[in-house]
Amino acid sequence: MKSIASVVKTGSRSLEGALPVLDNPAMAAPIDPTTRPDSLSRQIYATLREGIIRGRYPQGSRLAEQRLAEELQVSRVPLREAVPVLEIEGFVSTLPRRSAIVTTWTIRSVHDLFDLRLCLEVGAARYAARRIADGASIAPLRAALETARGSLNSGDAYRIADDSTRFHEGIVDLTDNALMRAVMRSLAGRMMWLFFMTHEPGPLHAHNGHEELLAAIESGDERVAEAVAYTHIEHHRIDSMRALRASSDIRDEPA
Template identity: 60%
Template sequence: MSLTSVSSRSRSSHIMLETIQRNGGQVTIDIDVLSETGRKSSLSQQTYFELRRRIILGRYPQGSRLAEQRLAEELEVSRVPLREAVPQLEMDGFVQTFPRRGAVVTSWDEKRVNDLFDLRLCIEVGAARYAARQVAAGASMKPLTDALSHSQNVVHSGDLFEVAQASTWYHEAVVDLAGNRLMKTMMRSVTGQMLWLFYLTSRLDADDAFDDHVNLRDAIASGNERVAEAVAYTHIERDRIPSFSALEVPYTSAPAPDDSDGVEH
């Protein structure tokens, strides 16, 4: 995939000046002044998402070193967007950087899997409770219903990345419905890792996961906070030990207590 082709299309459609209506008047914006910064930011983001996708799909295996020059050649970008994308990848848990070695793809082990599940319990169980409270107070279920419909559309598509994305979006929708900004911020910090783990464990029964999502939707729709949090807890915890089997990672410790190509090897 060439990222420069996307950037080139943006340049070809570039408009020097744009006039928009605002509050009954006209505001003229010099798009040319803003475009260069926007292009750089856009290319860095495209680079980030493409690198993240390749890591998730295993194109760049866990423990492998990301060689900057080869990545630049593969993606047909300069080293600047790569160097801007790597810190975000590190912040989101996809790579770790080392002096003189550069960026290395992180690996999944028992502690990392448990840490993610434990954090999800902390965020999502409470989010389900608050989402039920919001619905009981009149909040719309549409965003959650739309996310569930999308999951249903892709569950048998054969595209495991799409299935993993749909599952991630559904869990994000639950947190969004809770209406707690701090929860949303915390959730955004781990959705990339959730997407990665969902993809890696795609051998688990997608139908069972979808049924769990339906049950959680129904529990939230009922407005019963305790039922919603119990269903959320059961859904998340049910996948913990099977995830270790799917990843072929040894599982030795007890679950959390219930207390409510450009690569070098």
């Protein structure tokens, strides 16, 4: 029986054979047997979440509880605590007495995500600009942009997607609106997953859009910030749909 650390280091295998492996260096240290149950649950959640985003757990595949518990060398209790969080964030769906199923992206679900982003992020850009005009600091958002710029040189699509998502979260954080921040947290995982799948259209293009968005918010002009945010999200929708249709990562809704 293997620990999470040994699974991480072994190499990727198919879901039907054995648990797919993750490349996250943060997961390389062996699990401390004294790890608190809630911390262990979070570690399992992070492992499964990264595996889904990276595609090691393919869309529509079954996450068999017994197999996961054996491969990760954990009891089913923390595993059962981790899976519902993944379901809340849209990574899996579950049915009573059945294994979790990795979510399958459809054309409709992609558009649903972008439609909700328009509702949330355009308003967030407006309120962020208002707070800047009232004297709030743009420094945290600028730092997030610099981090995202640095990740472009790494060539790591996962890191690029993560940093891009954090930039968008930073805009919502600037609003200082707890409810908006809570909604954004529930979307961030799916946003990162989609960013990861569609990075090919050009992360530099997306980064330039982030610079324009930061400048608009920094201006303190609410209407300009709204307009730039709306344009940025719609351009990303177009680029994402183009990339997804050219791949096998999306399907049409059933007739």
